[in-house]
Amino acid sequence: MTDAAAVPGAVAAQDPSGPLTTADGKPLKQALRKANAKARRNALLLVLPLFAFLLITYTIPIVQMMTRSVSNPEVAEYLPNTAAAIADWDGSDLPSEDVYAAMVADLNAGGRSTIGRVAARLNAELAGVRSTMMGAMRDSDEFQAPYKDALLADDDDWADPRLWKLIQRESRTLTPAYYLRALDYEYDENGDIVRRPEYLQVYTQTFWQTAWMSGLITIITILLGYPVAHLLATLPPARANLLMILVLLPFWTSLLVRTSAWIVLLQQEGVINDVLVLLHIVDEDGRIRMIYNRIGTIVAMTHILLPFMILPLYSVMKTIPPSLTRAARSMGATPLRAHLTVYMPLTVPGLAAGVLLVFILAIGYYITPALVGGESGIFISNLIADRMTGSLAQLRLALALATILLVGVLVLYWLFNKLVGVDRLKFG
């Protein structure tokens, strides 16, 4: 057969005895590289501005964020002598006179603001350190050797080995402390890593809540979006356009307008509750709370993220010829079976793209949970935003939380790539 016979010939041409050369004997690959160099240079020049823009506004800030979330310069910078002297302390009993002398020297050398910063940093780990240090700083010019006794006389907290262990630990310039806090762990008095008391464990719980609510929202967008995308792909163009406008409508309305609309609908004195009461499905006292909680967040976010599921699905479904399901049916498959075995597998690239888009967008969502989430329906982003406006320690905690979120998303993306293959995705 002609077409079958052509295949061995083509294979033979690709597998010559030696490397291919041009007419004047240069290796073909080298000649090709040279010929394409100019085009490559031009392409590089075209993307250079965007690359520089991304470097300055995206890559550098992210690197900054990650370094700041582990930075711990206070003790090393403002108590340099103490940091050097305490490095060799074995942690038993109390430090030697050298360490106390170094501390007094640092207290003398430091100003109010620098010692204040160290004191605040240490106070975050061990309550009461601030007053001990600030008190000692005020009295520091009167101290005489032996400084150990002088400091102990000034405040007997200086005899607390926990304080010195803390100073020794925090003299490292990098610390995992903010990450421990972000995962609800902390250092105990002996410097061991332990779980925080249960009533303080907010972050891991919020991380889980963010994950499962994003997952649920993704599932709901699939259930609602798949049939709509199918309808869009099979309708005649004129009507499909109209429907498409309806799908895109959420994109075109202001976020606040959309959210207020949901509040009007869902609040306890709102339209839906009124209708339910009117129909005697619930009584006046039993009005359902549907906003300022998880239900509010899920409903509003599903609405906003639905187009991100529908559009990639639609673009893939549009390319599936209707003759494929017809062929399946002509071969004896019921409509349902034809759909499940032929149509659905072909929509997987669009479905996977939609899942990736919706889930990753959802997991970092801020504004909607902030507006309609109340206290129970918040996402991790809301905690990050809240911590960002606090003290320096709170800011670093926020950065640690944000870094964990970023890494989490990257891990998910990697997993997704392993399972589905990102190169198979069709975003539109």
Added chain:
Amino acid sequence: MCAIDQPTGDVLSLERETPGAAVKFDGVQKSYDGETLVVKDLNLDIRAGEFLTMLGPSGSGKTTCLMMLAGFEPPTHGEIFLDGRPIGQLPPHKRGIGMVFQNYALFPHMTVGENLAYPLKVRGLSKADIKAKVQRALDMVELSAFGGRRPAQLSGGQQQRIAVARALVFEPNLVLMDEPLGALDKQLREQMQYEIKHIHENLGVTVVYVTHDQTEALTMSDRVAVFNDGKIQQLSPPAELYEAPKNSFVAQFIGENNKLSGQVTKMVNGHCEVTLDTGAVVKAAPVNVDGEGARTTLSLRPERVTIGDTAAETTLGGRVSELIYLGDTIRARLAVEGNDEFIVKVPNHNRAVSLKEGETVTVGWATEDCHALDPIAT
């Protein structure tokens, strides 16, 4: 021309126990919009084991007929019978009809083997049976080694063969083919025509084949139904279709045709005399005329017209306006009785060489080769 490595009889053994099925369209009408009929009162009997081609220009209703037979479109009126059983209410998957689609419709996410196994799996056959039948089907189309490939890795011709094998693998009694060769180049198309014809001959299955390509229709079919305007214009074996077209549409659509318009002036002894619009009187065989006084269009095949034969039953004068050398024949365009596009195919032997452009010659033909058909506006 016929491919050397044609599948031979022993390879072609899908071990059929049932012969082809008979199909009957009974007064079938179809409308999509409720305003126009795409298919008008279709009555057609397809015999068991027959290769029937529905031929016609696009929009003539042939594909709609096929879709109604497959079950993808319901008839608006009338009934379709399969082996005497009405199938109007039967969904496609219960009809057991094999189908080859225009662009093959192979499932891109399955291998060739899985594609072929699909109809068998749906029928709940055992794994061993499926494997054996798939292999036999692959052997039949001579692609035994390709079971593990994806359709996208095959050439157009190979995909086409797989599509045919898939429509046959579950041993249907009736196979529908919707312009299956439309996407292939000319050479491959000719080769596939023979292969499909041979598969049909070997399996005895009924084939209903839709095409707009008259060569395909003439080469492969037992009978051809020529569609136009939602109606069957003529249902005949290929030779009859060419030799004895029943109306002007068929004469025009199948092969080349010379037209001369005129009026029937006399009907005598099975032939008629027609006065052309230019005043000349010629004899013709009346095929589709209403009688004396009726308008008519005469149809003449270019190869039945002779040049310079003054002894022919009918002779007219003509002027040669163009000569095209085609090797085995010379194609002469003449102006004859007001028709500037009068084509004559002159066999390439010595006599023809003397023709010159601008020369006035005598054209002639036998009365039985000149068909008086229904008039068409010119």
